[in-house]
Amino acid sequence: MNKVFLNLALTVAWVFLTGEFTLTNFVEGFIVAVIVLIVSDYVVGQNLYIKKLPIFVMFVFFFIKELVVANLKVAYDILTPRNLMKPGIIKVPLDAKSDLELTILSNLITLTPGTLSLEISKDKEFLFVHCMYVTDEKEMISGIKNGFEKRLLEVLR
Amino acid sequence: MSETILSVMLITGAFFILISAIGIVKMPDIFMRMSSSTKASTLGIALIVIAAGIFFNDIGVFSRVVLISLFLLITAPVAAHMLGKAAYLEGDKLWENTQFDRYKEYIEKEEKEIK
Numbered sequence: 038m039n040k041v042f043l044n045l046a047l048t049v050a051w052v053f054l055t056g057e058f059t060l061t062n063f064v065e066g067f068i069v070a071v072i073v074l075i076v077s078d079y080v081v082g083q084n085l086y087i088k089k090l091p092i093f094v095m096f097v098f099f100f101i102k103e104l105v106v107a108n109l110k111v112a113y114d115i116l117t118p119r120n121l122m123k124p125g126i127i128k129v130p131l132d133a134k135s136d137l138e139l140t141i142l143s144n145l146i147t148l149t150p151g152t153l154s155l156e157i158s159k160d161k162e163f164l165f166v167h168c169m170y171v172t173d174e175k176e177m178i179s180g181i182k183n184g185f186e187k188r189l190l191e192v193l194r
Numbered sequence: 195m196s197e198t199i200l201s202v203m204l205i206t207g208a209f210f211i212l213i214s215a216i217g218i219v220k221m222p223d224i225f226m227r228m229s230s231s232t233k234a235s236t237l238g239i240a241l242i243v244i245a246a247g248i249f250f251n252d253i254g255v256f257s258r259v260v261l262i263s264l265f266l267l268i269t270a271p272v273a274a275h276m277l278g279k280a281a282y283l284e285g286d287k288l289w290e291n292t293q294f295d296r297y298k299e300y301i302e303k304e305e306k307e308i309k
Binding site: 060061063115122124126127143144147152165167 | 210220221247252271272275291294296298
């Protein structure tokens with residue numbers, strides 16, 4: 038995560054130094070900063086950023102995809118007169134342990150339409166999620182665990 | 195070319211906000227209302243604001259755009275989460291077709307342990 042902030046700081050430095058406050062220049066600076074970070078990692082001998090960045094980018098795209106798909110699903114249900122909802126409150130066992138991981142995970146779940154995280158049990162073992170479309174409870178739980186949680190932990194750990 | 199993309203983004207954004215507004219009226223219980231309203235409007239507002247940022251092509255505007263969508267993404271789910279939890283604990287009824295409720299089992303277990 039620190040590398041991402043470093044990347045942004047380098048980008049801002051680039052933009053200030055070139056003195057051209059446009060979006061294209063910002064993107065240019067970002068690309069240069071990525072190259073600088075990769076090269077410096079290579080020189081120092083730690084290979085982290087090259088591996089983490091694609092995972093992070095993949096995660097962002099995965100999240101946007103989920104967001105759009107779920108939005109369209111809910112939109113379809115709202116626009117057609119019949120109700121297709123099969124709501125239920127499911128109980129998801131958690132692998133994420135630290136407060137940061139739990140916060141981001143429950144926020145991401147709430148952000149995708151159709152799911153709303155209600156509560157984390159006191160021992161931080163379970164997350165209670167209200168889902169609009171539960172055809173199969175187990176499938177839903179494994180969907181959250183293998184989709185959001187696994188990818189999020191890959192990025193954060 | 196870019197104008198076409200911008201118009202498409204603006205219209206889809208407005209469309210999502212409209213849908214979330216209809217969803218508030220149509221959904222049968224508070225949890226599903228929250229599900230439909232907060233999220234669709236987050237996506238809608240983000241789309242509209244990003245379109246505005248691209249239109250001006252200025253780092254000052256764009257940084258604000260990024261910050262607006264970031265703060266929306268951070269605050270909207272927290273609000274929805276707290277509202278949902280408060281509504282549940284206040285005893286708001288779930289829709290009658292709700293299939294199961296694992297949260298209730300947990301609360302009942304907790305209450306037993308306190309006793």
